[in-house]
Amino acid sequence: MTFSYVTQHNDTWFRIAxxxxxxxxxxxxxxxxxxxxxxxxxxxxxxxxxHPEAGYVIQAGDTLPDIAWRLQISPGCLTAANPGVDPLSPCVGQTIKLPAGDGAEIVDTKREYGYVELMEDxxxxxxxxxxxQVKTIGQSVLGRDIPAIRLGSGPKRMHxxxxxxxxxxxxxxxxxxxxEQYAHAYDHRQLLRGRNVTELFAQTSLWVVPLVNPDGVELVHTGAVPDPVQHKQLVRWNHGSLDFTGWKANIRGVDLNDQFPAYWEEEKQRRAADGPGPRDYTGAHALSEPEARAMADFTSxxxxxxxxxxxxxxxxxxWNYRDMEPPASESIAxxxxxxxxxxxxxxxxxxxxxxxxxxxxFRRPGFTVEAGIGVNPLPLSQFRSAYDDVIGLMLEALVI
Structure with missing residues (x-):
């Protein structure tokens, strides 16, 4: 048996399932x-x-994250299975759905990941x-918050x-x-890949901005919003294609990693993109896009x-840039x-x-890491191998 569902804005097959x-x-x-x-x-x-899920009757003092932890259910899945239920203040006596337990990990690495999943996690x-510690460093073109997460309180400042x-x-x-793994290891006083996380927390303040381009990522996952003006414009910028899985830019067709005032004019000439599109357009001027401005302000x-x-x-x-990098950059790389x-x-x-x-x-070490191998977007089947590679690099960065 089935029931009918009218799809909503931001729905995907994965999110509905x-x-x-x-x-x-x-x-x-x-x-x-x-x-x-x-x-x-x-x-x-x-x-x-x-799908006949099991039920649970809310007791005094319950929250959905607490229930998920006790029952070994992903908090994200439990929240998603109970739309309209306040995760932190559910009504006592209310019966909620319990999806199948899949362990107590919050970040699900087996499904597509966008802004909705990020904010929920x-x-x-x-x-x-x-x-x-979580703060908002700015908003995207469409007004989505760009969150930053801090781990640790040490004097060394990493990003x-x-x-x-x-x-x-x-x-x-x-x-x-x-x-998630770094926070778990710290909370349980455990090693992470052989590293003493308690010491790392005391030595380093790590700020992470997991998603700089929320509008663009949602476009990749959900396609062009069926607003007559925006939809037509985005499809035109995408060379007439309705497939946005290869889109790199933000929602205004600007490549955010070509937006910074570091010989921007030369990059504009090199790219030779005459207007908005899925990639390579540098924008009207450096830092024209709110996402790039937010990153520059946050970094400064x-x-x-x-x-x-x-x-x-x-x-x-x-690891380099026009021979302006400090001498240590190459050895760190x-x-x-x-x-x-x-x-x-x-x-x-x-x-x-x-x-x-x-x-x-700043004349300090800065790096771009190109994770994984193949073509973009990388398939989720590559997540495990890519993560096994970059977690060692991340932890190495925290001890330098």
Whole structure:
């Protein structure tokens, strides 16, 4: 048996399946005509198979994260299975649905990852690990918050970021899984890949911006919003294609990693993009986009000692910029290469990137890490191998 569901804004096959505790394959079986459609648009009617989940009656003092922890259910899945229920103040006596237990990990690395998943996981992580500090560093073009997460309180100031490019959204998942494992190891006084996390917390303040480009990442996952003006404009910028899985830019068609005041004019000439599109357009001027301005302001405010921007793909580490990098940068890159099995590369003929601007502005070590190998977007099947490589690099950065 099935029931009808009218799709909403931001829905995807993965998100609907998770919300109702069914598999995507079960959804496709019930909706064979839609199986080949990459995107779901608001207002479509789809059929969802009935799934008899177990129930739980809310007791005084319960929260959904607490229940999830006790019952070994993902907090994200429990929250998604109970839309409309306040995760921190559910009504006593209310019966909630319990999706199948899948362990107590919050960040699910087996499904596509976008802004919706990010914000849900941040909320759950803050509940589970109250020592995490979260702040908003700015908003995207469409008004989505850009969150930053702090781990540790030491004097050494470090920064990681991901998803400057929309189709590189797996970098957000890499960073969020690292945050979860790092916080768990600290909370339980455990080693993480042989590193003493308690000592790292005392030595280093790590700020992570997991998702710099929220509008672009959502465009990759959900397709163009079916607003007549925006939809037509985005499809035109995408060379007439309705497939946005290869889109790198923000929602205004600007490549955010070509936005920084580090020989921006030369990068504009090199790219030779005449207007907005899925990639390579540098914008009307440096820092024209709110996401890039937020990153520049955030970086200047915190005066970081070192930054690493995570991209995909190539299994390479870029460490230089126009010979302005400090002498230690090359040796640090070689340490990263040893920890990750990636190659340290001296890059030429590239300007206006976040790493480039950081080196130019502060004359401190800045790096771009190209995780994974193949083509963008990297498939989720590569997550485990990419994570095994970059977690060593991340931890190495914290001890330098």
């Amino acid at each position: 998770r919300r109702y505790g069914v598999s995507t394959s079960a959804l496709f079986c019930c909706n064979p005509r839609l199986r080949e459609h990459a995107y779901i648009y608001p207002g479509q009617i789809i059929q969802i198979p009935l 941040i909320r759950c992580l803050r509940t589970k690990y109250p020592f995490l 990681f970021n991901g998803s400057f490019h929309a189709n590189e959204w797996i970098t957000t998942l890499l960073l969020m899984k690292f945050i 405010e915190h005066d970081f000692d070192m930054v690493i921007a995570f991209h995909t793909q190539g299994q390479e580490i870029y 070689k340490r990263f290469a040893k920890a990750s099995r990636y190659r340290a590369i001296k890059l030429h003929a590239s300007d206006a990137g976040y790493k480039d601007w950081f080196i130019l502005q």
